[in-house]
Amino acid sequence: MFNQMKTRYFLIAATALLIIASCKVSxxxxxxxxxxxxxxxxxxxxxxxxxxxxxxxxxxxxxxxxxxxxxxxxxxxxxxxxxxxxxxxxxxxxxxxxxxFPTLSAGATVTKAKSSQAAQSFPAGLGIDLNTTTYQADLSASWTLNVxxxxxxxxxxxxxxxxxxxxxxxxxxxxxxxxxxxxxxxxxxxxxxxxxxxxxxxxxxxxxxxxxxxxxxxxxxxxxxxxxxxxxxxxxxxxxxxxxxxxxxxxxxxxxxxxxxxxxxxxxxxxxxxxxxxxxxxxxxxxxxxxxxxxxxxxxxxxxxxxxxxxxxxYPTLTITAEGGLSTLQLKDLFNNSIFYNLVGGLTQPIFxxxxxxxxxxxxxxxxxxxxxxxxxxxxxxxxxxxxxxxxxxxxxxxxxxxxxxxxxxxxxxxxxxxxxxxxxxxxxxxxxxxxxxxxxxxxxxxxxxxxxxxxxxxxxxxxxxxxx
Structure with a gap:
């Protein structure tokens, strides 16, 4: 609980500093x-x-x-x-x-892949199927904050x-x-x-x-x-x-x-x-x-x-990107426990x-x-x-x-x-x-x-x- 409070106060203080700094920029x-x-x-x-x-x-x-x-x-x-x-x-x-407003895009992909048994270093005779087909449907969003x-x-x-x-x-x-x-x-x-x-x-x-x-x-x-x-x-x-x-x-x-x-x-x-x-x-x-x-x-x-x-x-650019959707190796299992997501916050400061x-x-x-x-x-x-x-x-x-x-x-x-x-x-x-x-x-x-x-x-x-x- 103490760590959560520290994190919350830190975010509030950082936001306040960004707001004060932004007033001097524009x-x-x-x-x-x-x-x-x-x-x-x-x-x-x-x-x-x-x-x-x-x-x-x-x-x-x-x-x-x-x-x-x-x-x-x-x-x-x-x-x-x-x-x-x-x-x-x-x-x-x-x-x-x-x-x-954030940008939002939707996509659907089917990926066929074949791996080399030698590249995977599998012992001979295991009978592992190296051919895979991946089905994926996703939504992705990106938002640049007006800091x-x-x-x-x-x-x-x-x-x-x-x-x-x-x-x-x-x-x-x-x-x-x-x-x-x-x-x-x-x-x-x-x-x-x-x-x-x-x-x-x-x-x-x-x-x-x-x-x-x-x-x-x-x-x-x-x-x-x-x-x-x-x-x-x-x-x-x-x-x-x-x-x-x-x-x-x-x-x-x-x-x-x-x-x-x-x-x-x-x-x-x-x-x-x-x-x-x-x-x-x-x-x-x-x-x-x-x-x-x-x-x-x-x-x-x-x-x-x-x-x-x-x-x-x-000044640095603060961007938040999010992606989530469904991914599976079997099309019939697309809506069965195949959810994935990721959330990324990025801060880009110009240097060179x-x-x-x-x-x-x-x-x-x-x-x-x-x-x-x-x-x-x-x-x-x-x-x-x-x-x-x-x-x-x-x-x-x-x-x-x-x-x-x-x-x-x-x-x-x-x-x-x-x-x-x-x-x-x-x-x-x-x-x-x-x-x-x-x-x-x-x-x-x-x-x-x-x-x-x-x-x-x-x-x-x-x-x-x-x-x-």
């Missing part, structure tokens, strides 16, 4: 301290509300665009691949969880990789929503530029006819007629490029939607009403809303747990592979630091993007106001110079030509101004972390 993860405040530059935002919290259907009022985005989410091949990555990570996680937390670290690493793949999928969806919206708005801008150019060509054709009439009345010279024709062709020659841009953008948008190149149903640029209130929120919200930042943090978490795993290789273990640990530590730097860089990059988007949106608003004044002045300039050309000799057709060219350039630039405003909203929304909810 470190517990905690979110690293990073500075995510005041990343937006010139922004005094203190509101915790952000447009990133809006579902994308609430941001885009154009129902045609809404349908295109939904089609892209349903069919885009890159997004489907990202979803498959989640399934792969989930399978890896299940595999890591299964490592906690140093290696299995726990592997499980946490698999969880981090699963969350990383989920964040990656959300980042792909965010980029997809932005790409579809930006391509859609680009397509509308080309449509409007083409419409403006077509109307300009019509006006130029009318100008040619007007100048021919004025030539007959000796109001203008033949040079004016030739200049008006050249002006008409100068405008018309830009139309094939615009049509090519429309076709290329339609094809690119079709690929995003997961369909073959083809026409895209759409509204007009004039029907697009930009959102007036853009709440960026405080920059610390990026850690919550940006899926790519979350992806970087989960990658760092996985690298952290990989360091724990590498550290555990310095310390160099390999040290190298593995140094690599894991370096990879952990690399992942942390990537995590920090993703936060700084996100702040830069939002700062650029906020400024771009403000500048687009400012340009829109100035452009309207410019267009008003240029339209008056075209009217005045045409009237002067008809009723006064104080001007010539070169003045008319210059004013018309300036008006066309300003009209096309005005389309780009609105495109900049719409795309700044899209980019700000996605860079704040919207588009995936």
């Amino acid at each position: 470190q517990h993860y905690s979110r690293p301290s990073v500075n995510a405040a005041n990343l937006y530059r010139d922004s005094s935002a203190t509101d915790t509300n952000s447009i990133a919290a809006l579902p994308w259907r609430s941001l885009f009022a154009d129902t045609v665009l809404q349908n295109l985005i939904q089609e892209g989410i349903n069919n885009n091949l890159n997004l489907k691949t990202a979803i498959l990555k989640i399934a792969e990570a989930n399978a890896t996680l299940k595999e890591a969880k299964a490592a906690y 140093w937390g290696q299995l726990s670290s592997l499980k946490r690493q698999a969880i981090a990789q699963f969350l990383e793949s989920d964040a990656s999928k959300r980042a792909v969806q965010t980029a997809l929503v932005a790409s579809i919206a930006n391509d859609y708005y680009t397509l509308l801008s080309y449509d409007q530029q083409l419409a403006i150019t077509q109307q300009t060509v019509k006006n130029d054709i009318q100008d040619v006819e007007t100048n021919k009439s004025l030539l007959k009345a000796d109001v203008v010279t033949g040079a004016a007629v030739v200049q008006s024709e050249a002006n008409r062709y100068a405008a018309e020659i830009t139309m094939p490029d615009l049509e090519a841009n429309i076709r290329a953008t339609e094809n690119a948008l079709s690929i995003l939607l997961g369909r073959g190149p083809g026409p895209i149903k759409r509204l007009t640029m004039a029907e697009q009403i930009p959102v007036e209130t853009l709440n960026a929120g405080v920059s610390t919200l990026l850690l919550k809303n940006r899926p790519d930042i979350q992806q970087s943090e989960f990658a760092f978490m996985a690298a952290f747990e990989n360091t724990n795993v590498a550290h555990s290789y310095f 592979n310390q160099g390999q273990n040290k190298a593995r640990y140094r690599i894991a530590k370096a990879q952990q630091l690399e992942a942390f730097n990537t995590y920090q860089q993703s936060i700084l990059t996100a702040g830069q993007q939002v700062a650029n988007d906020l400024f771009s949106y403000k500048q687009a608003i400012k340009k829109a106001g100035l452009r309207k004044k410019e267009l008003d002045a240029l339209e008056k300039s075209v009217d005045y110079t045409k009237q002067l050309l008809t009723y006064s000799s104080a001007t010539n057709y070169t003045d008319v030509l210059t004013s018309e060219q300036n008006l066309l350039a300003a009209q096309l630039a005005g389309v780009n101004d609105k495109l900049q405003q719409l795309q700044a909203i899209v980019n700000l929304y996605t860079d704040l972390g919207g588009g995936w909810k």
Whole structure:
């Protein structure tokens, strides 16, 4: 009895020591301290509300665009691949969880053996049968104990990789929503530029006819007629490029939607009403809303747990194996007093592979630091993007106001110079030509101004972390 008590106390003490030692082997993860405040530059935002919290259907009022985005989410091949990555990570996680449990296998064998009488040193004439047949059915189990937390670290690493793949999928969806919206708005801008150019060509054709009439009345010279024709062709020659841009953008948008190149149903640029209130929120919200930042943090978490795993290789592995079953020389006696079993506990301590273990640990530590730097860089990059988007949106608003004044002045300039050309000799057709060219350039630039405003909203929304909810 005394010896049994001593053995029990020894096992308890040994277990306690192993538990205490294992706590020092595996470190517990905690979110690293990073500075995510005041990343937006010139922004005094203190509101915790952000447009990133809006579902994308609430941001885009154009129902045609809404349908295109939904089609892209349903069919885009890159997004489907990202979803498959989640399934792969989930399978890896299940595999890591299964490592906690013993492995169990069953087997049945029939062994025929023949021994040499000379090898057995039996005297001649004993008549011993040296041919034997053994029948055996057995179960075997093996269990590696999670003494140093290696299995726990592997499980946490698999969880981090699963969350990383989920964040990656959300980042792909965010980029997809932005790409579809930006391509859609680009397509509308080309449509409007083409419409403006077509109307300009019509006006130029009318100008040619007007100048021919004025030539007959000796109001203008033949040079004016030739200049008006050249002006008409100068405008018309830009139309094939615009049509090519429309076709290329339609094809690119079709690929995003997961369909073959083809026409895209759409509204007009004039029907697009930009959102007036853009709440960026405080920059610390990026850690919550940006899926790519979350992806970087989960990658760092996985690298952290990989360091724990590498550290555990310095310590012994405790494995318990058990085997039991039935064994007999006669098949009919298999279930009659033929039971056998064995139980083995093994402790394996690495000795001659310390160099390999040290190298593995140094690599894991370096990879952990690399992942942390990537995590920090993703936060700084996100702040830069939002700062650029906020400024771009403000500048687009400012340009829109100035452009309207410019267009008003240029339209008056075209009217005045045409009237002067008809009723006064104080001007010539070169003045008319210059004013018309300036008006066309300003009209096309005005389309780009609105495109900049719409795309700044899209980019700000996605860079704040919207588009995936």
